[in-house]
Amino acid sequence: MEFPRMLCKSQITIITLSVVILLYLFFETLDLKSHLPIFTFPNYPSLSACARPPPLRVYMYDLDRRFNFGMMNAGISGGGPPSEVPPFPERSGIKRQHSMEYWMMASLMYGAGGVEGMEAVRVSVPEEAEVFFVPFFSSLSVNIHGRNMTDPATEEDRKLQFDILEFLRNSKYYQRSGGRDHVIPMQHPNAFRFYRDQVNASILIVVDFGRYPRSLSSLSKDVVTPYVHVVDSFLDDDPADPFESRTTLLFFRGGTIRKAGGVVRLQLAKILTGKEGVHFEHSTASGEGIRASTEGMHSSKFCLHPAGDTPSSCRLFDAIASHCVPVIVSDYIELPFEDQIDYRSFSLFFSVEEALRPDYLLGHLRQIKKERWLEKWNALKNVAHHFEFQYPPKKDDAINMLWRQVRNKLPTIRRAMHRDRRLKVSDWWR
Numbered sequence: 001m002e003f004p005r006m007l008c009k010s011q012i013t014i015i016t017l018s019v020v021i022l023l024y025l026f027f028e029t030l031d032l033k034s035h036l037p038i039f040t041f042p043n044y045p046s047l048s049a050c051a052r053p054p055p056l057r058v059y060m061y062d063l064d065r066r067f068n069f070g071m072m073n074a075g076i077s078g079g080g081p082p083s084e085v086p087p088f089p090e091r092s093g094i095k096r097q098h099s100m101e102y103w104m105m106a107s108l109m110y111g112a113g114g115v116e117g118m119e120a121v122r123v124s125v126p127e128e129a130e131v132f133f134v135p136f137f138s139s140l141s142v143n144i145h146g147r148n149m150t151d152p153a154t155e156e157d158r159k160l161q162f163d164i165l166e167f168l169r170n171s172k173y174y175q176r177s178g179g180r181d182h183v184i185p186m187q188h189p190n191a192f193r194f195y196r197d198q199v200n201a202s203i204l205i206v207v208d209f210g211r212y213p214r215s216l217s218s219l220s221k222d223v224v225t226p227y228v229h230v231v232d233s234f235l236d237d238d239p240a241d242p243f244e245s246r247t248t249l250l251f252f253r254g255g256t257i258r259k260a261g262g263v264v265r266l267q268l269a270k271i272l273t274g275k276e277g278v279h280f281e282h283s284t285a286s287g288e289g290i291r292a293s294t295e296g297m298h299s300s301k302f303c304l305h306p307a308g309d310t311p312s313s314c315r316l317f318d319a320i321a322s323h324c325v326p327v328i329v330s331d332y333i334e335l336p337f338e339d340q341i342d343y344r345s346f347s348l349f350f351s352v353e354e355a356l357r358p359d360y361l362l363g364h365l366r367q368i369k370k371e372r373w374l375e376k377w378n379a380l381k382n383v384a385h386h387f388e389f390q391y392p393p394k395k396d397d398a399i400n401m402l403w404r405q406v407r408n409k410l411p412t413i414r415r416a417m418h419r420d421r422r423l424k425v426s427d428w429w430r
């Protein structure tokens with residue numbers, strides 16, 4: 001990881017400097033004895049602090065499989081908590097984009113010690129846990145149980161949410177913390193929609209804050225996850241001249257009729273369609289579409305990411321997996337792992353207002369020299385592994401990055417819990 005390594009370097013520098021100063025004092029000062037006793041070695045963190053912290057201890061509730069794997073396919077029926085991880089369905093199409101919940105749950109079920117570099121470990125005794133994971137596939141439930149409020153199948157979704165809420169309210173661990181140390185995946189913008197306001201103290205794993213009020217979700221309490229990319233990872237991306245071999249300047253393929261901030265898509269379509277070097281195509285999501293997008297992104301220098309129904313969308317993570325430099329036009333987007341990743345090193349950001357100025361965006365892209373583009377392309381290749389969801393998980397992949405984000409919430413959770421318990425008046429300052 002970039003960050004801990006930097007910290008270690010600076011620690012080493014400080015310690016080296018201290019030694020140099022000590023030596024200087026030793027040789028330059030005649031009155032040595034009067035100096036040494038007061039010159040104590042500064043108390044810097046030891047070098048062992050550079051090592052990874054121990055994995056987060058997670059207790060996963062034993063939920064009946066109807067809340068998780070049971071929704072995946074007909075082959076997994078029966079009751080009781082699942083004991084093994086079914087393979088992720090090959091032909092899941094775009095449902096895959098919301099499958100973070102599956103990979104998170106799976107990561108906790110992988111062997112006793114897990115793989116090298118695991119940031120979380122499952123504990124079987126709740127008392128030993130630092131956080132509690134709720135393995136409810138709230139996004140899959142939306143995707144399969146009726147997509148609109150009037151669809152009778154939506155009742156299924158509501159029922160699952162209701163049952164989870166009941167279950168949590170009866171858990172003494174949930175009661176103990178008011179849910180603060182509970183981790184609930186909520187990736188689809190409509191996930192858990194009927195009762196999510198009731199679990200607002202928990203650590204929610206979300207893609208952005210487009211559909212949530214502040215009382216439900218915030219950057220300080222919650223974790224932003226990537227979408228799970230649906231195009232294939234570009235594994236052998238090593239052409240002699242990547243800049244020239246990507247012949248399209250700017251690529252976009254997707255729906256242009258969108259709600260909320262997504263109306264910008266139609267405006268961008270008007271400005272960009274038919275311009276030299278631009279491939280702007282209206283399409284609906286489908287298996288065929290995924291193949292076309294993979295090809296398009298692999299052969300383009302830049303990939304446009306306008307807001308969709310919410311500020312973020314899977315397209316950004318498809319672009320990253322394709323090493324196509326993202327051009328982000330979404331004023332309210334939130335990005336995953338931003339404490340560790342500077343997206344400007346491999347992306348370009350334009351405000352909606354800038355992007356809609358005639359010729360502004362394209363003019364800008366055309367001026368970008370090959371060297372600068374190559375820097376971004378190389379940076380993309382170096383970060384892409386942080387956005388891979390896989391089983392078994394690997395060191396520093398998306399799932400381990402997510403667990404690390406959860407671990408970073410621990411001090412805030414503990415403070416809130418301790419403070420809540422001793423306050424004699426209603427919380428007067430949040």
Ligand SMILES: *[C@@H]1O[C@H](CO)[C@@H](O)[C@H](O)[C@H]1NC(C)=O
Pocket residue numbers: 147148149150151152
């Ligand atoms: C909602 O879903 C039902 C059942 O699938 C469908 O008949 C109805 O047209 C949908 N309504 C809207 C507004 O999309």
Ligand SMILES: *[C@@H]1O[C@H](CO)[C@@H](O)[C@H](O)[C@H]1NC(C)=O
Pocket residue numbers: 197200201215216
């Ligand atoms: C949860 O929502 C309620 C009602 O809006 C609010 O009073 C409370 O402060 C929220 N809790 C947290 C932890 O944000």
